[in-house]
Amino acid sequence: MSTVTASASVEDAVHRRSGDLVALSHDIHAEPELAFAEHRSCAKTQALAAERGFLIEAAPGGLDTAFRAVYGSGSLVVGICAEYDALPGIGHACGHNIIAASAVGTALALAEVADALDLTVVLIGTPAEEAGGGKVLLLNAGAFDDIAASVMLHPGPADIAAARSLALSEVAVSYTGRESHAAVAPYLGINAADAVTVAQVAVGLLRQQLAPGQMMHGIVTDGGQATNVIPAHAELRYTMRANDMESLRALEARMAGCFASGALATGCEHTVVETAPPYDALAPDPFLAAVFRAEMIRNGRHPLPVELEAALPLGSTDMGNVTQVLPGIHPVVGIDAGGASLHQPQFAAAAAGASADKAVIDGSIMLARTVVALAENAAERGRVMEAHARRRAS
Incomplete structure (x- = not known):
């Protein structure tokens, strides 16, 4: 399967499931749950993957509201991180419902091409990003050991391809x-x-x-x-x-x-x-970030110029710890919140609005096509797999 064909296939797959993905985003948004208590959100996030035939591992690392959903048996193993915890008092003012739905959309799309691309797709439910460091705990427990590269996205007030964090x-x-x-x-x-x-x-x-x-x-x-x-x-x-x-x-x-x-x-x-494991700074993989930037532009979005990305760190995330260990990206996909930013009640309201729904669909497509580009580029695929082999041997 050529890159063009695989890329078109994953995009078609997202559009076919767009109703389910938007419904998932709204369903998680309607019942916000706090760190390590995201029982309903965890179940909702894995449901579509289980229906598609992903093998579900419950509670990796002993975390009750984490999961791993695996599809395929290819040599390149790619993880897609889903967050779904909310904030006390202001619900999904960080838009984690969008993160979860777009992660599911990416995983479902990649399942369509997993065999053709010699790919294993791992959807990872990662609790407690707002407080508790779920990804750090999963990383330390070995939940990322088999993964060569990991991707996810985050909503925000602007499009940022190679997002940085503190x-x-x-x-x-x-x-x-x-x-x-x-x-x-x-x-x-x-x-x-x-x-x-x-x-x-x-x-x-x-x-x-x-x-x-x-x-x-x-x-x-x-x-x-x-x-x-x-x-x-x-x-x-x-x-x-x-x-x-x-x-x-x-x-x-x-x-x-x-x-x-x-x-x-x-x-x-x-x-x-x-009170929680320290979060390291994001270290976005240059190839993955460049592909995602091109996908943003292809989708009619306007990512911040490269020279501004490094100078504009947006908060902190436990995905930083993941990207310090293996290649990964955590781009920001912009939504219209009327001038509001993250952790404001107005952003929580916008996280279930029309632009948030568009971010779920666009984000799923852009992440899936980025993974396709990695899988089809022999040099880059070899780079991340060799790095993974060195990490496993160390």
Whole structure:
């Protein structure tokens, strides 16, 4: 089968299933579920693949809301990552329903040409991208060991072929002091809420000295229970980001000093606990990104110029860890959200709108045709398979 024929075949396959794919996107959107609790979304995402004859492996890596769906037995094994977790309070404001539906569309399309292209298609349900690092846990558990290249997409306010991201880590900081009556005997208390205040002032002052790409943002999750009781416990949650893992580690060290300052100033004890695996920065594969860019243009989209892509990292993702280990891409497919961006309620509403439905169909076609191009290009196919063999041997 020639590239033209295979590419046309996968595009036709997506159009034939377009109604099912849009319905899947809307169905997931209508019932948002949080990290590691995406039971309905996980079941919905794998249903069409099971119907098509994919072999389903439940709970890889011991993650109840993860799955692997495998079709074919070709020598080139390609993974398509599906995300389906939502955000607290604002549902699918990151559009993971679009990610899941487009991943399913890509997998169904590639199943049509798997035998002809000597391809094995693996649809991977990856929970807890927003909080918890599902892909990192799956990667560490071996769920990507047989995969030579991995693809997925993400909705956003613009089209970006070689999307970049920031490295990320998250911590919970707890302060322990001593209760006392705030009016009768305040001098007997050790105020954990004051420790939070001191720490946040230190963090605020640190911002002036941040290196390019470094940032931090946090919330107070516990600041006391009654105004007349000096709080003996208080807690912060902070996310730290940087351009790469080395810069992130440097930021973490400086933030540790800020957290410690609250304890030192107030006499509290404090602990800092990592709440999820760190996310590495995306490292998009040049060939896959270039093909996807061409597909965007072919579909009438307008991806950002190459020179702007690297300068515009969009948040953080556990797909970064995957792309640091094997060739992969995580392009952004634009939807019309009326000027809203990710993690805003208006974006959640737009994620079930007409442009989001178009992103599901366009995205499925573009990802599937990108994989076809990889499978049919002898040099690039050989490159990723040789890299996979070296990784398995190491």
